[in-house]
Amino acid sequence: MLVRIRSKDGNFRFELNPKDDVSKLVDKILETTQGADPSSITISNQPRGNETPISRLKGRTLQSLGLKHGDMVFVGYKSGPLSSPPDTETTDPSQPVSSTPHPTTNIWERVQEHPVDTYWRQKDGKISRNRDSRFCKHGPNGMCDYCMPVEPYDAAYQAEHSIKHLSFHAYLRKMYPKTSSSAAQALPPLTPTSYKVKVPCPSGGHPSWPAGICTACQPSPITLQSQPFRMVDHLEIASQDTVERFLQAWRATGLQRFGWLIGHYEPYEEVPMGIKGVVEAIHEPPQEGELDGLTLGLPWEDEPRIRELAQSATVPLTIIGYIFTDLEPTAEDRTKNVFKRHSQSFFVSSLEAIFAATIQNTYPTPSKSSTTGYFGSRMVTAILSASEDGQVDISAYQVSEQACAMVEADMIEASVEPGIVRVKEEDRSHESARYVPDVFYRYKNEYGIDVKKSAKPCFPVEYLLVNVTHGFPQNPSPLFRSTNFAIENRPGLEDQHVESLLGSLNQFSTSAQGSRELSNRVELAKWLSDWHLIVFLDSTQLLSKDDIKNLIRIVTSPGLTEDSKALDALVKTEGWQTLITFAHESAPSQPRPSSTSHKDQDIPPEVFDQIAAEEAASREVRTSRIKICPHCTFENDHSGSDCEVCGLPLG
Numbered sequence: 001m002l003v004r005i006r007s008k009d010g011n012f013r014f015e016l017n018p019k020d021d022v023s024k025l026v027d028k029i030l031e032t033t034q035g036a037d038p039s040s041i042t043i044s045n046q047p048r049g050n051e052t053p054i055s056r057l058k059g060r061t062l063q064s065l066g067l068k069h070g071d072m073v074f075v076g077y078k079s080g081p082l083s084s085p086p087d088t089e090t091t092d093p094s095q096p097v098s099s100t101p102h103p104t105t106n107i108w109e110r111v112q113e114h115p116v117d118t119y120w121r122q123k124d125g126k127i128s129r130n131r132d133s134r135f136c137k138h139g140p141n142g143m144c145d146y147c148m149p150v151e152p153y154d155a156a157y158q159a160e161h162s163i164k165h166l167s168f169h170a171y172l173r174k175m176y177p178k179t180s181s182s183a184a185q186a187l188p189p190l191t192p193t194s195y196k197v198k199v200p201c202p203s204g205g206h207p208s209w210p211a212g213i214c215t216a217c218q219p220s221p222i223t224l225q226s227q228p229f230r231m232v233d234h235l236e237i238a239s240q241d242t243v244e245r246f247l248q249a250w251r252a253t254g255l256q257r258f259g260w261l262i263g264h265y266e267p268y269e270e271v272p273m274g275i276k277g278v279v280e281a282i283h284e285p286p287q288e289g290e291l292d293g294l295t296l297g298l299p300w301e302d303e304p305r306i307r308e309l310a311q312s313a314t315v316p317l318t319i320i321g322y323i324f325t326d327l328e329p330t331a332e333d334r335t336k337n338v339f340k341r342h343s344q345s346f347f348v349s350s351l352e353a354i355f356a357a358t359i360q361n362t363y364p365t366p367s368k369s370s371t372t373g374y375f376g377s378r379m380v381t382a383i384l385s386a387s388e389d390g391q392v393d394i395s396a397y398q399v400s401e402q403a404c405a406m407v408e409a410d411m412i413e414a415s416v417e418p419g420i421v422r423v424k425e426e427d428r429s430h431e432s433a434r435y436v437p438d439v440f441y442r443y444k445n446e447y448g449i450d451v452k453k454s455a456k457p458c459f460p461v462e463y464l465l466v467n468v469t470h471g472f473p474q475n476p477s478p479l480f481r482s483t484n485f486a487i488e489n490r491p492g493l494e495d496q497h498v499e500s501l502l503g504s505l506n507q508f509s510t511s512a513q514g515s516r517e518l519s520n521r522v523e524l525a526k527w528l529s530d531w532h533l534i535v536f537l538d539s540t541q542l543l544s545k546d547d548i549k550n551l552i553r554i555v556t557s558p559g560l561t562e563d564s565k566a567l568d569a570l571v572k573t574e575g576w577q578t579l580i581t582f583a584h585e586s587a588p589s590q591p592r593p594s595s596t597s598h599k600d601q602d603i604p605p606e607v608f609d610q611i612a613a614e615e616a617a618s619r620e621v622r623t624s625r626i627k628i629c630p631h632c633t634f635e636n637d638h639s640g641s642d643c644e645v646c647g648l649p650l651g
Contacts, residue, residue, distance in 0.1 A: 006073070007033065010032070022054065045196055052200060070358065108372075116275055125273045127154065166230075167229065188369045192364075198218075218435060219409070222438070222455075227400040238477070246384075260306075261319065277321060283535065287489065380396055409435075482529050485527075485533035485536070499586060506583040534548070
């Protein structure tokens with residue numbers, strides 16, 4: 001099973017067996033720490049509180065501790081004496097080692113946020129307004145209540161522009177206290193939601209759950225409500241060809257398909273302090289498609305290599321979400337699809353919502369505004385399904401923090417009805433017992449009255465969803481210019497072979513190294529600028545890791561297809577020259593012309609020379625008697641005086 005570790009050194013993931021002794025977990029923790037004292041290690045199931053010394057758990061198995069696949073373990077420790085002293089010439093022994101965090105530093109102060117978060121933290125985020133000719137009575141340089149800038153979370157602005165959810169940073173501005181106290185401003189306003197029982201109990205007055213429970217350790221009742229903010233405001237797909245290539249697998253087989261979204265995050269100016277995810281490629285992991293679903297293996301074994309490769313692009317890329325198809329042709333018209341996702345059925349099924357929550361829990365977002373250093377997730381769920389007119393359309397969602405917390409506490413499960421989520425029954429039968437607090441949700445009845453209803457045993461899945469807008473850019477400028485190379489993990493449909501790669505490369509190699517024609521260089525640059533080609537080339541080990549990073553950096557650079565010298569930095573490298581040599585050597589050799597066969601090997605060469613001489617003489621005689629008609633230009637091969645075609649004299 002996969003166990004996640006979070007400590008002051010960062011986040012880590014390890015593969016462990018549920019029957020492993022807790023000592024194996026300790027060994028993994030020590031591998032990630034900076035000079036930790038093993039006797040001081042504590043673990044907890046929540047960011048703050050419930051810390052249990054690891055020494056008290058000796059002889060216990062991970063399964064007996066209640067750990068399941070994907071669980072997060074929060075680790076604390078004290079730094080012990082270093083096994084080897086640092087360089088005494090440059091380090092004062094009386095001072096803390098620079099690689100060891102200062103013990104008084106808060107965890108959120110050491111977080112390295114994404115550049116898009118840094119960008120918005122440097123902005124005031126206020127929305128400027130023009131002078132209102134009806135109400136503003138001042139001059140052009142004045143300002144009043146009708147034209148002064150408003151906060152990014154202003155409710156009137158949100159309603160006027162039909163913005164359902166605040167952006168994350170607009171929500172942060174609303175959450176921070178309006179005070180001049182520097183101490184209050186320094187404290188993070190967010191704490192991740194948790195619905196797990198606190199083990200051990202903070203009061204210490206009874207045995208830990210499931211043996212006992214009290215108000216100090218049990219989670220409070222839950223009231224489901226629409227989340228006021230969203231971590232990502234918009235999903236932009238850089239090129240329509242990317243989606244079309246993804247859809248080709250479904251069109252060819254009728255089986256559903258899944259892919260990870262490779263892209264990056266940028267500021268989104270359409271909403272106050274917004275963030276958008278830009279999709280540059282879709283990477284398809286190993287999977288088994290079915291007519292009404294698919295089977296996917298998690299954790300994804302090739303993920304570390306893909307993430308490292310994506311980081312090497314001109315604009316560092318990462319996994320920003322995933323996409324899958326849910327398409328079914330209609331029986332009446334096979335060119336159209338069944339319209340199944342709408343307000344009268346469901347937008348995201350309960351099974352898909354639980355999967356989305358699992359993915360979002362696995363990839364939290366670093367944040368200086370959270371007491372744990374992490375809050376929420378920017379992983380987006382994109383669905384390709386039928387629109388009302390039967391055409392293929394995209395929709396994008398996230399699930400709420402409440403949904404993520406309920407999945408992490410193992411409280412909900414999918415139901416047969418896709419639009420309904422089931423609340424699990426409480427279970428105290430084993431050490432990994434499940435406690436389910438009261439769950440409620442609100443809705444307006446047929447009389448318009450707000451009603452609070454128990455969510456047990458089930459509730460609508462829409463209470464867990466957060467809508468994300470989506471679209472394509474008006475002037476596309478994707479990092480990858482081509483999507484023609486065979487896509488990975490499509491056995492039998494599209495197969496990737498080294499021979500075909502080298503064969504295609506051989507066609508470009510001469511023009512790339514010798515010719516100075518711009519068109520040849522442009523074609524080679526476009527062919528190389530393909531995510532799937534680069535990923536496959538990296539897996540072949542024909543180029544070193546440094547050469548691959550250099551390649552992806554060059555082929556994602558702006559102006560690549562306009563500058564004939566853009567590839568010089570690539571084609572002059574030793575790795576490229578070696579690759580070209582492989583391409584030449586693997587190219588099929590042209591058959592040498594020969595007039596003999598294996599049956600004529602016993603005939604003396606003099607006989608063939610005589611035959612060749614007679615054939616040459618015959619061709620010469622024939623050529624000498626050919627007469628071209630001056631009227632119709634037909635070549636007459638005869639000794640007559642008139643043309644065989646038009647009948648006019650030849651001379």
